[in-house]
Amino acid sequence: xxxxxxxxxxxxxxxxxxxxxxxxxxxxxxxxxxxxxxxxxxxxxxxxxxxxxxxxxxxxxxxxxxxxxxxxxxxxxxxxxxxxxxxxxxxxxxxxxxxxxxxxxxxxxxxxxxxxxxxxxxxxxxxxxxxxxxxxxxxxxxxxxxxxxxxxxxxxxxxxxxxxxxxxxxxxxxxxxxxxxxxxxxxxxxxxxxxxxxxxxxxxxxxxxxxxxxxxxxxxxxxxxxxxxxxxxxxxxxxxxxxxxxxxxx
Amino acid sequence: xxxxxxxxxxxxxxxxxxxxxxxxxxxxxxxxxxxxxxxxxxxxxxxxxxxxxxxxxxxxxxxxxxxxxxxxxxxxxxxxxxxxxxxxxxxxxxxxxxxxxxxxxxxxxxxxxxxxxxxxxxxxxxxxxxxxxxxxxxxxxxxxxxxxxxxxxxxxxxxxxxxxxxxxxxxxxxxxxxxxxxxxxxxxxxxxxxxxxxxxxxxxxxxxxxxxxxxxxxxxxxxxxxxxxxxxxxxxxxxxxxxxxxxxxxxxxxxxxxxxxxxxxxxxxxxxxxxxxxxxxxxxxxxxxxxxxxxxxxxxxxxxxxxxxxxxxx
Numbered sequence: 101x102x103x104x105x106x107x108x109x110x111x112x113x114x115x116x117x118x119x120x121x122x123x124x125x126x127x128x129x130x131x132x133x134x135x136x137x138x139x140x141x142x143x144x145x146x147x148x149x150x151x152x153x154x155x156x157x158x159x160x161x162x163x164x165x166x167x168x169x170x171x172x173x174x175x176x177x178x179x180x181x182x183x184x185x186x187x188x189x190x191x192x193x194x195x196x197x198x199x200x201x202x203x204x205x206x207x208x209x210x211x212x213x214x215x216x217x218x219x220x221x222x223x224x225x226x227x228x229x230x231x232x233x234x235x236x237x238x239x240x241x242x243x244x245x246x247x248x249x250x251x252x253x254x255x256x257x258x259x260x261x262x263x264x265x266x267x268x269x270x271x272x273x274x275x276x277x278x279x280x281x282x283x284x285x286x287x288x289x290x291x292x293x294x295x296x297x298x299x300x301x302x303x304x305x306x307x308x309x310x311x312x313x314x315x316x317x318x319x320x321x322x323x324x325x326x327x328x329x330x331x332x333x334x335x336x337x338x339x340x341x342x343x344x345x346x347x348x349x350x
Numbered sequence: 351x352x353x354x355x356x357x358x359x360x361x362x363x364x365x366x367x368x369x370x371x372x373x374x375x376x377x378x379x380x381x382x383x384x385x386x387x388x389x390x391x392x393x394x395x396x397x398x399x400x401x402x403x404x405x406x407x408x409x410x411x412x413x414x415x416x417x418x419x420x421x422x423x424x425x426x427x428x429x430x431x432x433x434x435x436x437x438x439x440x441x442x443x444x445x446x447x448x449x450x451x452x453x454x455x456x457x458x459x460x461x462x463x464x465x466x467x468x469x470x471x472x473x474x475x476x477x478x479x480x481x482x483x484x485x486x487x488x489x490x491x492x493x494x495x496x497x498x499x500x501x502x503x504x505x506x507x508x509x510x511x512x513x514x515x516x517x518x519x520x521x522x523x524x525x526x527x528x529x530x531x532x533x534x535x536x537x538x539x540x541x542x543x544x545x546x547x548x549x550x551x552x553x554x555x556x557x558x559x560x561x562x563x564x565x566x567x568x569x570x571x572x573x574x575x576x577x578x579x580x581x582x583x584x585x586x587x588x589x590x591x592x593x594x595x596x597x598x599x600x601x602x603x604x605x606x607x608x609x610x611x612x613x614x615x616x617x618x619x620x621x622x623x624x625x626x627x628x629x630x631x632x633x634x635x636x637x638x639x640x641x642x643x644x645x646x647x648x649x650x651x652x653x654x655x656x657x658x659x660x661x662x663x664x
Contacts, residue, residue: 148547174549186542186547191533198530199537203549205530209558213522223529266549320570 101126101301102147102178102270107156109146116142118325119156124270129296131333132311134322135345140305141183143322144272147181149173161269175203179268181259183275183305189248189319196247197230200265206301230265237291251285259289259320264295271295273304277311289315313337321345347349351551360513368613369509377506381621386512387573388613390519392598393606394566399595400603402559403539404454405462408469410566410590414476415442416485417581421492431495435572446564447557454556469591477583489582492575508577515573519566520606526562535559536604567594590630594632600639602650611649 102124106307109117116139124130132140145151147158149170158165163176179200188196196254207228211219234240237257242250247258256276263271276292277285285308292315295302312319321336322328323345329336336342372378391413396402419438424431428484435608453464476484484490494503495511502511526532534555537545546552575581601612616637644650 113631119525152541170546171551174547179549180547182544182547186541186544188537188544190540191536195533195536197551199545199548202534202537207530209526209531212526212531215525219529226530262548316435 101161102303103157103159104147104261105157105159107146107153109142109151109157110154116325117146117153120322120325120327122301122320122327122330124301126269126301127296127299128139128301128317129292129315130301131316131319132303132305132322133307133309133312133336134328138322139325140322141274142325144180144274144305146274171203174266177267177269178272179266179270180272181256181263181274181276182332185252185255185259187247187258187262188254189246191247192244193247193250193258194227194230194234194243195254196262197233197265198226200262201226201230203266226275233261233265233348236264237304238287238293252279253281256280256284257288260291260295263302264298268300270301270303273302273306275305275307277306277308285311365513366477369506372564375505376505378511381617383505383512385613385617386509386516387570387577388594388617389516389610390573390598391567391570392594392601392609392613393519393523394570395598396562396603396605396609397523397526397535397566397593398559398563399598400605400608401532401539402535402556404450404556405458406465406560406563407462407591408465408467408472408588409563409567409594410586410588411469411472412442412446412567413571413590413594415445415474415564416568416573417575417586418476418490418571420572421490421575422483423480424492431493431576432497435495435569435576436575438572439569442571443561443565447561450557450560453560454542456552463475466588466591469588473583473587476586481500484655485582487583488527489580493581495576502576512573512577513604515569516610519569520610524606531555531558531652592631592634596637597646600637600648602648602654605650605654608648608650611653616650 101347104120104122107120108115109113120143132143134140137329142151147160147165149165149168149172152167160173161177165173188199191199205221205222207219231240231243234243239254239257239261242254247255250258256279260273260276278287280288289311292302304316307311317331319330319333319336320327321342328345329342331339363661367381368382372382389661391409395406395409398406409414416435416438419441420431420434423429423437429437448467453461477486479486491645494501496502502508527535533549534545537548537550538552542552574585597616598610599608600616601610601611602608620630626633641648648653
């Protein structure tokens, strides 16, 4: 599904992502871990089109992504959430999800201005679909609240469901559990399983190791922009290099 | 629900009766006509500024393109006036799109400078036109709107014409902002980065917002030209752009009613303060400061807050 081949990204003299290769296959939940500053979020930005790699290739669903812009990559079927919550704060919760549906809707500008029957029906349909998505993560009762007024944990869930609304094949989650309390984390676990059942492949960055080890099928470890290790959670956990990187041994 | 419908019907009746109630006060009807023109102009500015979050400090330029475009097309191509108004607005939309294409890359403060420059360029072109085609500072005379022989040449008639225009333009705006396109505008205002990530072509939508906005304001400019029947460059200086922004911010952005309230409030204030005309810019400045510091949502924001409070109590 996603093949990253020898990808390097430099900011001036700093090499943020250094010759990283990895392969993601359909249907599994993948983890991306590493100490702070290892380049995890930068790696996400790279595959989702925020940055263009200096070297290497990114191929998603048979399409070369290098140089494609974020919105184009979203249309190909990759959607994401953000480490810092990036909701449309002064829009309602359901409107946020409807923005997520944007690439799925067909009606154009003039259909909207003229208020054609087809456009109105599509809007009705979109609203219904958005509310269904809110049910999916249990935010239905907040549908008409301003998204900026939600609790932190709920904002994280809204980010996830907003990204899901475009029916992506691959979902990138950047620290979905950050700021969540333990109850919310259990909910998140269930939701991630439900997403997997929809046939969506997940690649997630997360610092909560208990969650990561419990839910992922396969983990990549980044350190100083390089891929340090990869394997099943058990393999990674017992990898001496990974342990050294986390504990700061030499 | 029932109550709001009754309220709307009452409002419609009042609006239709205004010229009859004011029949002995022609000047009042005249002002109401101007209010209609400004509602259309500012509703357009609101689309790009209030909804899409892109500032324009040069919207007087589109007002000018609409006014001169329609007047010139009528005089030199001899097209019927309503058609020239629409054509001039379309020309303005195209120019708006061409301006937005490079400007869509600029961040807020650079965009504001670019639009100031654009406003100044159009002003200079109008004031010192090639071959004096606009009449430069002597001004340019044009005719009233002629709807298949029915001349809209009195304040009374223009009032109804303006009312119809306001209804059409507000309806289009309402539909647009409640659609997929409108949500894209808002998403760009709220967080352009995330909008991009959600599959929205941010640059295209900024261009669409700008072009639509130009269409509105230019149409209002054309209304102005055929209402007053005389246009001259002073009407289209940066003072006009500042007045647009003052009206919009004072009334409240990103709503249907905000621009309406803003146009009414600022125009009435202008009339009330006729004796202090030389201090007009000072007054706008003070109004802008008051709005920005004390009531960021404008008049509409204040009213909405009160209504929301009451709803919560209920």
